[in-house]
Structure formats: structure tokens, C-alpha cells
Amino acid sequence: MSEPDQVIADLLVVGAGPTGLFAAYYAGFRGMTVVVADSLPELGGQITAMYPEKQIFDVAGFPSVKGRDLVEALVAQAATAEPTYLLGRTATSLEHGADSVTVGFDDGTVVVAKAVLVTAGIGKFTPRPLPAGDGWLGRGLEFFVPSFMPYAGKDVVIVGGGDSAFDWALHLEPVASSVTLVHRRDAFRAHERTVAAVRAAGVEILTHAEVIALRGEPTVEEVDLSVSGEPVTRKAQAVIAALGFVADLGPLQEWGIETSKRHVVVDQTMRTTLPRVFAAGDVTEYPGKVRLIAVGFGEAATAVNNAAAAIDPAAHVFPGHSSEA
DSSP states (O other): OOOOSEEEEEEEEEOOSHHHHHHHHHHHHTTOOEEEEESSSSTTHHHHHHOTTSEEOOSTTOSOEEHHHHHHHHHHHHGGGOOEEEESOOEEEEEEOSSOEEEEETTSOEEEEEEEEEOOTTOEEEEOOOGGGTTOBTTTEESOOSOSGGGTTOEEEEEOOSHHHHHHHHHHTTTSSEEEEEOSSSSOSSOHHHHHHHHHTTOEEEOSEEEEEEEOSSSOOEEEEEETTEEEEEEOSEEEEOOOEEEEOGGGGGTTOOEETTEEEOOTTOBOSSTTEEEOSTTEEOTTOOOOHHHHHHHHHHHHHHHHHHHOTTSOSOOOOGGGO
16 A cells, blocks of 8 residues: 555654654644654664664663663554654655645655654764775675674674774674774773773774775675784674764755754754744753753653644643543
């Protein structure tokens, strides 16, 4: 069955990460019909794309929860709202009507909503390339690790010094045959506790090092390195380039919405500078902003409740507690 060309809903949520999924649930709790759209092909946003196996420690009520499990629980919770999902498509245009907002997508889909909630996280993100890795993507070179088992028994080289690099090194060490972490400096951006855990696990850490070349046919077999100016070679059937990514808001910046440093400016009600357009989660900017998943959940509830009042001036911003429903 083909997707409809036009979808009508009370609320359009742009972004299907944790904040967007919780917003979908909350919109249903407020009695709204809801559409959730995302440029990625799967639900879960950055978590699903980058670290589904990673343990997350800042979600209230969970001492730790695996990213994949958190997304599954949020999807199940959002299902109570019976949302319409539009995945693998990017919101491009926005126009205001008398009592609605029309958003066009790059595949021709049009959503007419009474309000829009932007939960786009960091926006669209593109991995920073590994200069020596040109032509090796899919031939042993990857940028993300959605599952650890494909690396079982392999020699793995991880390039980078941030949280993702060290998290993946820590989780791959008991699975892989060997893990070598390569970083161009001797200082790391990763959390000190994680760095200590990786060292304790016996992962080889090479600093003042960079990848010069990947070699093998048809897939990678060895990696040539320069370590403090000296040539070094390591066996590797897998190379993970954890060099961060470049992110931007894409077409959202053309909507006329006020932004600051690639984030959307909101007030205390999560309103943007555009009528009937709200934002929540990592995409937002305001004084004292803290970018945590837990904060995004609270902002989603604030945004949805204020959107409900914008849609229906007779509605209360505070709907009562969900336990009283």
C-alpha cells in the first residue's frame, strides 16, 4: 500500500529520536492525532544510528539501559497514540495557514498539522571521513557500530579519542580477537572513567598516531600507521573511524526560524519564533540549556501541553497527571 501524498494531523513531530517518540506518546495522552517524521529509515534517531548497544546512564528510573532497549520501550509507549510514521524523508518547506502549518517533504509528501514540534536532535549528521579510508567503506571500514557480533574474532582498529571510540573499544574487547585504538594526540575527549576502563581491559592504545593506509583485497587486512613518526603495521579485518560527525539543521534553517549555533531558539514554553512551531530536545537553545535525554523528555511534555493550548485556546496547558487518566 503506497503512502498518502497528504497527511492531516493535530501535531507533526519532526524527529523520531527519544524526545520525538516521547512527544508522540504525550500527544496521544492529550488526545491529539500525531505524525512522526524522520530523515533516517528507522526509529530511534541518533541512538539507533550510532550506539544501539551502548549503556545509557542518565534516564530516570534506570541505573543503566541499553540504547536499543530504551528505543524499543519508547516505541511501545508511543504506540498508544497510534502515530503515523513517515521515515526516510526530510522536511523541506513550511508554510502557515490561518489555523494550520503545512510541511512539505523531499519525497513529495505533505503534512497539514495544527502545530509542529521539532525534535531533530543535532539535525542531519555526516561522519567525518578518514583521509586514508577513501574507497574502503563497506570493505572493512565503518563509521558506526550498531552491533558487536559482526566483529567477533576479528582484529579491529578504532580511530578516534572521543566517547564513541572508547565505548566501542570497551565493548569490542571481549568479542574481538584484538582491539587497537589509534589517536593523533595523547589527550582524549572521552570520559576519564571510560579511558581507565579501556586501559584496564588491555586494549592497545597508540597515541601520536594516524592511519596512513589500508591494505587488503577485496576487504581490509592490514592498517599502516605512523606512530610518533615511525611506521607501524597492525593486522585488521575491521577499521572503525570514530572521528565525530558534521551536523546541521538542513532545510529547517530556511524556514525563518531563529537559530543560534545550529540550535533552535525557544522560550520557556518551548515555542520557537514561528507561530504554532515548537521544539524540544537537543535541538533547542535557551539560557541554561542542558543536553540530556532526561531533559528532552521534560521539554517534550512542556511543548506538547503548550501546543495543545495553541491549537485549542480553551484547553488547559496542564492536563492533570497521567496517573489520573
